[in-house]
Amino acid sequence: MNVSVCGWLLDLYEDENDGVRLWFIxxxxxxxxxxxxxxxxxxxxxxxxxxxxxxxxxxxxxGVVKQSRVIKQDVFKPDPVCALEILTDNPVRQARIFRxxxxxxxxxxxxxADLAIQTLHAARYGxxxxxxxxxxxxxxxxxxxxIEILNSRWDVAPILPALRTLSIEPxxxxxxxxxxxxxVEAEGRRPFRIGLADRNKIIPTLxxxxxxxxxxxxxxxxxxxxxxxxxxDLEKDRRxxxxxxxxxxxxxxxxxxxxxxxxxxxxxxxSYGQIIYRGREAHLFxxxxxxxxxxxxWKDYGLDGxxxxxxxxxxxxxxxxxxxxGSGISVMQMLTALERDILIPEQKQQVEMIKTGDExxxxxxGGLIYQPITGFHTDVAQIDFTSMYPAIIIKGNxxxxxxxxxGLEPASDELGVVPATLKPLYLKRVAFRQKIxxxxxxxxxMAKRYAARASAxxxxxxxxxxFLGYKNARFGRIEAHEAVTAGGREILLAAKQICExxxxxxxxxxxxxxxxxxxxxxxxxxxxxxxxxxxxxxKLMISLDGIYRWIxxxxxxxxxxxxxxxxxxGCFQDGRLKVRGLELRRHDSxxxxxxxxxxxxxxxxxxxxxxxxxxxxxxxxxxxxxALRRLNAGDVAIEDLLLTIRISRDPGAYKTPTAAVRAAIQxxxxxxxxxxPGQKVRFLFVESESGVYNWDQPPDRYPPEPIDRxxxxxxxxxxxxxxxWPFGIRQKDLCDYANGTLQLRLEGV
Amino acid sequence: xxxxxxxxxxxxxxxxxVVSDRHAASDPLLQLGAHLSLSGIVRVLDCGNRADMYLIxxxxxxxxxxxxxxxxxxxxxxxxxxxQVETLLSRCDALEQVPVLVLDFLSTFTDESVSxxxxxxxxxxxxxxxxxxxxxxxxxxxxxxxxxxxxxxxxLLTELMRLCDDFVRLNELETLTAEAAEQLSxx
Numbered sequence: 001m002n003v004s005v006c007g008w009l010l011d012l013y014e015d016e017n018d019g020v021r022l023w024f025i026x027x028x029x030x031x032x033x034x035x036x037x038x039x040x041x042x043x044x045x046x047x048x049x050x051x052x053x054x055x056x057x058x059x060x061x062x063g064v065v066k067q068s069r070v071i072k073q074d075v076f077k078p079d080p081v082c083a084l085e086i087l088t089d090n091p092v093r094q095a096r097i098f099r100x101x102x103x104x105x106x107x108x109x110x111x112x113a114d115l116a117i118q119t120l121h122a123a124r125y126g127x128x129x130x131x132x133x134x135x136x137x138x139x140x141x142x143x144x145x146x147i148e149i150l151n152s153r154w155d156v157a158p159i160l161p162a163l164r165t166l167s168i169e170p171x172x173x174x175x176x177x178x179x180x181x182x183x184v185e186a187e188g189r190r191p192f193r194i195g196l197a198d199r200n201k202i203i204p205t206l207x208x209x210x211x212x213x214x215x216x217x218x219x220x221x222x223x224x225x226x227x228x229x230x231x232x233d234l235e236k237d238r239r240x241x242x243x244x245x246x247x248x249x250x251x252x253x254x255x256x257x258x259x260x261x262x263x264x265x266x267x268x269x270x271s272y273g274q275i276i277y278r279g280r281e282a283h284l285f286x287x288x289x290x291x292x293x294x295x296x297x298w299k300d301y302g303l304d305g306x307x308x309x310x311x312x313x314x315x316x317x318x319x320x321x322x323x324x325x326g327s328g329i330s331v332m333q334m335l336t337a338l339e340r341d342i343l344i345p346e347q348k349q350q351v352e353m354i355k356t357g358d359e360x361x362x363x364x365x366g367g368l369i370y371q372p373i374t375g376f377h378t379d380v381a382q383i384d385f386t387s388m389y390p391a392i393i394i395k396g397n398x399x400x401x402x403x404x405x406x407g408l409e410p411a412s413d414e415l416g417v418v419p420a421t422l423k424p425l426y427l428k429r430v431a432f433r434q435k436i437x438x439x440x441x442x443x444x445x446m447a448k449r450y451a452a453r454a455s456a457x458x459x460x461x462x463x464x465x466x467f468l469g470y471k472n473a474r475f476g477r478i479e480a481h482e483a484v485t486a487g488g489r490e491i492l493l494a495a496k497q498i499c500e501x502x503x504x505x506x507x508x509x510x511x512x513x514x515x516x517x518x519x520x521x522x523x524x525x526x527x528x529x530x531x532x533x534x535x536x537x538x539k540l541m542i543s544l545d546g547i548y549r550w551i552x553x554x555x556x557x558x559x560x561x562x563x564x565x566x567x568x569x570g571c572f573q574d575g576r577l578k579v580r581g582l583e584l585r586r587h588d589s590x591x592x593x594x595x596x597x598x599x600x601x602x603x604x605x606x607x608x609x610x611x612x613x614x615x616x617x618x619x620x621x622x623x624x625x626x627a628l629r630r631l632n633a634g635d636v637a638i639e640d641l642l643l644t645i646r647i648s649r650d651p652g653a654y655k656t657p658t659a660a661v662r663a664a665i666q667x668x669x670x671x672x673x674x675x676x677p678g679q680k681v682r683f684l685f686v687e688s689e690s691g692v693y694n695w696d697q698p699p700d701r702y703p704p705e706p707i708d709r710x711x712x713x714x715x716x717x718x719x720x721x722x723x724x725w726p727f728g729i730r731q732k733d734l735c736d737y738a739n740g741t742l743q744l745r746l747e748g749v
Numbered sequence: 750x751x752x753x754x755x756x757x758x759x760x761x762x763x764x765x766x767v768v769s770d771r772h773a774a775s776d777p778l779l780q781l782g783a784h785l786s787l788s789g790i791v792r793v794l795d796c797g798n799r800a801d802m803y804l805i806x807x808x809x810x811x812x813x814x815x816x817x818x819x820x821x822x823x824x825x826x827x828x829x830x831x832x833q834v835e836t837l838l839s840r841c842d843a844l845e846q847v848p849v850l851v852l853d854f855l856s857t858f859t860d861e862s863v864s865x866x867x868x869x870x871x872x873x874x875x876x877x878x879x880x881x882x883x884x885x886x887x888x889x890x891x892x893x894x895x896x897x898x899x900x901x902x903x904x905l906l907t908e909l910m911r912l913c914d915d916f917v918r919l920n921e922l923e924t925l926t927a928e929a930a931e932q933l934s935x936x
Contacts, residue, residue, distance in 0.1 A: 349836040357823035361802045471829030
């Protein structure tokens with residue numbers, strides 16, 4: 001008997017027997033799994049005789065449904081290619097067949113061979129996480145008959161089901177102390193603790209909670225690196241202990257009872273000048289496990305942003321929470337290519353076209369930076385182009401397969417894969433921003449949810465430009481990357497010309513933003529003319545980020561005469577502060593130093609001009625003196641002195657180990673715990689031979705040595721001197737004062 | 750740098766020469782490229798994003814009144830993955846009578862996201878292209894020592910050393926002497 005129902009798609013994964021399994025949250029609240037047959041095709045191209053040999057090898061191979069010759073478009077080739085299409089009966093077997101072929105026919109070019117099942121399904125049926133669907137299935141076999149998607153991933157206000165969320169977290173940070181209990185909370189119910197002392201009760205209790213509440217999301221802290229490994233070890237131990245394994249209950253966190261937890265290996269990767277570490281991941285079937293400590297952008301946009309990311313990228317929710325936005329944009333580009341029947345190479349082999357030396361100098365320049373005029377300025381407006389690079393990609397139709405634009409004039413009318421992917425994303429983000437603007441209270445729940453979703457889209461847009469030049473991007477091309485920055489430079493220069501022609505002084509320019517001032521201009525209306533003129537000329541959206549009462553552009557630390565970009569602090573007219581490049585923005589500053597710097601800036605935010613700013617200096621100095629007094633008296637909480645620094649290489653690879661590396665080495669020597677590239681090290685400066693104390697070692701066995709107060713005094717003096725620089729107060733003077741070797745007199749202190 | 754340390758016979762117009770230092774001998778090779786560009790086309794294959802054209806421009810400035818023309822003699826392509834390196838070299842197979850400089854050749858072969866088998870296959874194909882290329886041209890390849898972190902792939906350098914016509918390891922402080930460059934530019 002066929003049943004027709006409506007519901008939201010929660011999870012989708014391949015299955016060797018069924019093809020695909022899909023989990024839905026039905027409108028009546030039922031969670032339903034259905035099966036779907038799913039044939040997958042991939043392609044091979046290359047020399048004729050090798051393709052022939054490949055055909056022979058495939059003949060009679062289990063899972064191969066059909067082989068045929070097809071003509072398809074390779075994104076990097078001007079003419080279509082003749083390829084061998086290999087149709088397989090099942091995504092699991094397709095992956096296996098591809099691996100086998102790759103070994104024997106490494107010289108062939110493979111296409112569409114390593115795509116995720118979610119991407120293939122999205123291309124064929126239009127599915128995405130939380131898609132609202134009408135499905136018809138056989139009630140006995142649970143075989144899916146039809147699926148119709150009733151909404152779009154581009155909907156700004158989609159109706160979503162109420163997700164059941166179960167939170168589980170240890171009562172202590174596992175890397176530092178052995179947890180003694182788990183804190184468990186099902187949304188809308190009273191939280192409770194499960195003690196870890198009675199090992200026999202842990203798994204049965206958790207299983208009972210999961211079975212009873214039947215969550216869609218299991219949200220954990222340290223789930224990937226501690227909780228799941230701990231529970232699985234426990235399960236193993238108990239089964240070994242029990243004379244009859246039947247008495248030892250298995251961990252039953254998967255909704256799909258046929259599945260075990262799937263592990264994804266830890267990785268370190270390079271991203272935007274940093275080595276990032278992502279721990280191993282525990283994935284569930286039929287529900288999602290989100291370890292918020294291993295979710296890259298959780299702090300930035302939380303569950304709302306994660307769901308938005310999953311919807312637009314079609315990545316499974318648990319994956320969308322963990323992967324970088326670059327992976328998201330990559331999947332979206334693949335989806336666009338699949339929808340256009342363009343082949344996706346398994347390995348990009350296209351190389352840079354020949355450039356002469358002078359051409360490279362002209363092309364490879366990056367964004368335009370106009371160094372700031374250092375010092376204290378008042379009545380300055382910051383104006384920013386809205387998503388400048390994505391807008392240039394769309395406007396200039398910049399894509400690897402399309403001829404590059406002449407300036408910003410597109411060479412072709414039909415949008416290429418990259419701009420076609422970005423355009424709806426860009427429009428959706430603009431729509432979110434407009435929605436937020438119409439809400440009366442920007443701090444209301446709804447506004448915050450829109451802001452989180454807009455933030456997820458922002459990150460996707462931010463990385464799309466970098467991805468054009470990323471070596472492993474399937475749709476990357478270095479010339480396209482250079483064309484975008486060239487467009488950006490032209491636009492910024494045009495904006496500068498307009499500002500100057502209208503009597504504004506340009507104080508600083510940074511890629512897509514300008515800081516401009518004109519005597520007497522201090523309201524939004526004073527700047528609307530220049531914004532309109534820039535928009536008209538460049539045909540890009542530019543907006544007023546804010547008008548500063550005052551702003552201080554700082555020079556390089558090593559040379560007062562050398563301005564540096566993006567190192568400033570300022571106060572908007574509504575009293576909000578904006579800080580870039582100062583200690584309080586840096587992850588490697590101890591919280592104590594950041595807090596003092598913030599406190600000082602808060603005091604200075606009361607000033608409207610340079611005179612009032614100067615008048616507040618005694619208060620600032622009082623904060624500095626009090627902070628020193630508390631430090632010297634040992635009144636600062638030890639956690640507030642912690643530094644957190646990411647290491648970029650294996651600790652053994654450093655010739656001159658930094659403090660963070662010394663701390664990583666110390667941890668390994670004392671506990672055997674290895675810090676891998678991309679992982680963060682938490683440590684204190686202490687009075688010892690190594691000068692550091694790694695925070696993640698057991699304090700009962702290795703208690704910390706006395707704090708190196710002189711070092712912290714130096715860090716504080718450095719942070720305070722950044723703010724007091726316009727008044728000629730230098731780090732060395734503050735440091736000497738802090739160490740008692742210099743006397744300073746300030747009126748009122 | 751004592752590139753003259755290489756046993757390149759006078760007027761030798763072909764051969765595969767490997768130069769190594771901590772920075773893949775990129776600066777000396779680029780300086781050499783600048784000298785060579787004064788007398789004709791130089792093909793530069795950059796496999797480690799090391800093509801600092803400003804260095805070439807600075808090198809050229811005292812040598813010629815028209816550095817731009819010399820810069821135009823530099824013909825450069827960059828490869829960012831070992832797949833691209835192999836493709837790039839395969840497309841150079843037909844090059845004749847042009848000095849070829851390969852910058853940081855091994856860099857992409859240490860990418861841990863590419864399997865060892867793939868690296869071996871691509872490396873051998875790339876070296877085969879280099880050998881073919883060096884049958885008609887002089888090919889200078891810059892490499893850096895492979896560290897313990899990528900110990901599994903240390904053999905790549907050994908293999909390259911075995912297959913080249915000569916190999917020289919530079920001291921860090923060695924710089925390109927005008928005489929050495931001149932000698933090479935005569936080749």
